[in-house]
Amino acid sequence: MKIKENSSLKYISILALIGAMFLIIFILEQLLPPTSMLFMVLKKGAIYSLVAVSLNLLCGFTGLFSLGHAGFMLIGAYTYAIFTIPLEARNAVYQYFDGGIINFTLPVPVALLAAGACAAVFAFLIGLPVLRLKSDYLAIATLGFAEIIRAIFQWDKLGPITNGSNVLRKFPSFSSTIFPFAVAGLCIAIIVLLINSSYGRAFKAIRDDEIAAEAMGINLAKHKQLSFTISSFFAGIGGALLAMFQTTVQAAAFKSSMTYEILLIVVIGGMGSVTGSCISSFLFIAASEWWLRFLDDETYIGSFKVPLLRSGFRKVVFSVVIMIIVLFYQRGIMGTKELSMDAIGRFFRKFKKEEDVA
Amino acid sequence: MLKITDLKVSYGGIEAVKGISFEVPEKSIVTLIGANGAGKSTTLRSISGLVRPKSGKIEFLGEDITGKDAADIMAKGITLVPEGRRIFPDLTVLENLKIGAYLRKDDLTDDLNWIYDLFPRLKERSWQPGGTLSGGEQQMLAVGRALMSRPKLIMMDEPSLGLAPLVVRNIFDIIKEINRQGVTILLIEQNANMALKTADIGYVMETGRITMTGSGEELLANEAVKAAYLGT
Numbered sequence: 001m002k003i004k005e006n007s008s009l010k011y012i013s014i015l016a017l018i019g020a021m022f023l024i025i026f027i028l029e030q031l032l033p034p035t036s037m038l039f040m041v042l043k044k045g046a047i048y049s050l051v052a053v054s055l056n057l058l059c060g061f062t063g064l065f066s067l068g069h070a071g072f073m074l075i076g077a078y079t080y081a082i083f084t085i086p087l088e089a090r091n092a093v094y095q096y097f098d099g100g101i102i103n104f105t106l107p108v109p110v111a112l113l114a115a116g117a118c119a120a121v122f123a124f125l126i127g128l129p130v131l132r133l134k135s136d137y138l139a140i141a142t143l144g145f146a147e148i149i150r151a152i153f154q155w156d157k158l159g160p161i162t163n164g165s166n167v168l169r170k171f172p173s174f175s176s177t178i179f180p181f182a183v184a185g186l187c188i189a190i191i192v193l194l195i196n197s198s199y200g201r202a203f204k205a206i207r208d209d210e211i212a213a214e215a216m217g218i219n220l221a222k223h224k225q226l227s228f229t230i231s232s233f234f235a236g237i238g239g240a241l242l243a244m245f246q247t248t249v250q251a252a253a254f255k256s257s258m259t260y261e262i263l264l265i266v267v268i269g270g271m272g273s274v275t276g277s278c279i280s281s282f283l284f285i286a287a288s289e290w291w292l293r294f295l296d297d298e299t300y301i302g303s304f305k306v307p308l309l310r311s312g313f314r315k316v317v318f319s320v321v322i323m324i325i326v327l328f329y330q331r332g333i334m335g336t337k338e339l340s341m342d343a344i345g346r347f348f349r350k351f352k353k354e355e356d357v358a
Numbered sequence: 359m360l361k362i363t364d365l366k367v368s369y370g371g372i373e374a375v376k377g378i379s380f381e382v383p384e385k386s387i388v389t390l391i392g393a394n395g396a397g398k399s400t401t402l403r404s405i406s407g408l409v410r411p412k413s414g415k416i417e418f419l420g421e422d423i424t425g426k427d428a429a430d431i432m433a434k435g436i437t438l439v440p441e442g443r444r445i446f447p448d449l450t451v452l453e454n455l456k457i458g459a460y461l462r463k464d465d466l467t468d469d470l471n472w473i474y475d476l477f478p479r480l481k482e483r484s485w486q487p488g489g490t491l492s493g494g495e496q497q498m499l500a501v502g503r504a505l506m507s508r509p510k511l512i513m514m515d516e517p518s519l520g521l522a523p524l525v526v527r528n529i530f531d532i533i534k535e536i537n538r539q540g541v542t543i544l545l546i547e548q549n550a551n552m553a554l555k556t557a558d559i560g561y562v563m564e565t566g567r568i569t570m571t572g573s574g575e576e577l578l579a580n581e582a583v584k585a586a587y588l589g590t
Contacts, residue, residue, distance in 0.1 A: 198460065201449070201456060201460075204448065205449065207448070208448050209445075209446055211444060212444035212445070212446065213446075215406060215428065215438045215444075216458055217429040219429050272448070
């Protein structure tokens with residue numbers, strides 16, 4: 001009985017924490033101007049959290065090293081954009097393709113699901129041949145497929161659907177920070193439930209030792225395919241959210257460098273830690289978009305020009321910071337551990353004990 | 359219970375098992391002994407479906423299971439404790455045990471209690487990652503994990519590998535205990551002395567063939583076996 005009480009207490013405290021988070025965002029939105037950098041970081045951070053957690057499901061929990069994530073985000077972003085551009089705006093958007101050939105629109109929630117489903121279908125098909133490969137070979141093959149997807153979406157012949165290499169715009173987007181938090185939070189919660197289920201255990205077993213997992217009766221091909229497809233489903237939704245955030249979509253933006261950014265977030269957060277991925281997403285976005293901005297501006301103190309500060313220096317500092325993290329925290333901020341109520345509780349109890357001793 | 363007829367297995371051009379036949383009667387302990395490269399592990403791997411045999415027949419409880427998938431064979435009640443233990447190092451002891459019962463959908467409480475009775479040490483460490491256990495504890499975990507699928511036949515590939523003599527004795531005591539509770543055991547060993555003392559029937563394998571058969575005591579007393587495997 002005691003265990004049950006503990007777990008219900010845990011759920012209540014988690015719910016309270018989530019409630020408090022949304023309340024804080026709500027209050028901040030009333031206080032600060034909507035153009036504040038903080039909201040930009042929070043929105044993009046939430047979206048990247050979802051994408052990073054979905055990649056972590058694949059890399060950190062199933063041990064499949066994929067570099068095709070940007071490709072699946074692209075599919076999600078395009079699917080969302082194509083199906084939600086209002087009919088009256090289509091002539092302006094598809095100006096070179098006579099308004100395109102799709103003449104209906106989907107409601108936003110349906111389009112978001114369609115974005116995920118479309119990415120998942122592509123992932124399933126790509127996974128059939130590709131998932132037979134292991135480690136580095138799998139990474140190279142998925143990277144190749146992501147680039148092919150990007151090239152196909154820019155292909156002129158598909159212009160009536162994808163608008164070729166032109167920008168898609170004028171589709172519905174969000175203004176409140178609560179929206180990306182809610183969608184990403186819901187998706188991450190689903191992924192966490194999956195990880196804690198018996199499927200999640202099988203994924204982790206495959207990561208740890210494929211041969212032993214097979215000897216335990218786990219069907220390797222089926223479970224790898226499942227993990228790859230689900231991961232891509234959520235990458236697709238993440239891509240759609242990113243499209244909403246940017247208000248425009250262009251295939252050229254979904255380069256492999258985007259995959260590397262996400263992979264970096266996963267590695268910094270810790271392979272196999274959901275909370276690690278979330279924390280490092282926000283840190284990464286905040287650092288690259290906000291905190292280190294000043295490094296790019298030429299600054300004068302009196303008449304003294306601060307050396308080194310000029311456009312592009314931010315990237316140098318950023319790379320050095322990442323190198324330091326990789327060197328000294330090889331397993332990432334969190335390793336495979338999770339930040340939970342219990343862990344925080346333990347930390348404070350330990351802290352208190354040390355205080356008592358002192 | 360398990361009947362192998364003229365089994366041949368090859369890796370590419372190399373024939374590792376060159377036509378062996380043997381039987382494992384119900385509720386017995388059968389051991390295959392032999393030097394490195396004799397084809398013992400390959401035999402187990404092909405029974406459990408991890409390797410496809412080139413020819414021959416594997417029958418389990420009267421049913422032909424030759425060339426079936428590993429998951430299907432396991433569902434029929436054959437479980438392998440792989441060589442070198444191969445527990446999942448980043449999963450907790452409890453998670454390792456639950457993975458063992460992956461193909462079962464029913465309640466696991468009784469089985470977990472059974473495993474914890476057999477290996478009280480695992481109960482103490484149920485929240486530790488498997489990789490932090492000692493070698494002997496990892497072997498116990500590997501056996502426990504295999505038992506979680508409620509097998510009719512459990513196949514063990516060198517359970518004594520890399521363990522101290524005292525721990526080896528402990529492991530063999532547990533093997534006997536598991537057998538006493540009704541599980542049939544097929545054991546592969548290089549530690550011929552311990553294996554033959556434990557087994558009802560022994561087979562000696564040499565370069566892909568079975569060269570000698572007998573009860574455990576007979577083989578223990580056999581001069582050729584003594585010279586080759588017992589070092590006396």
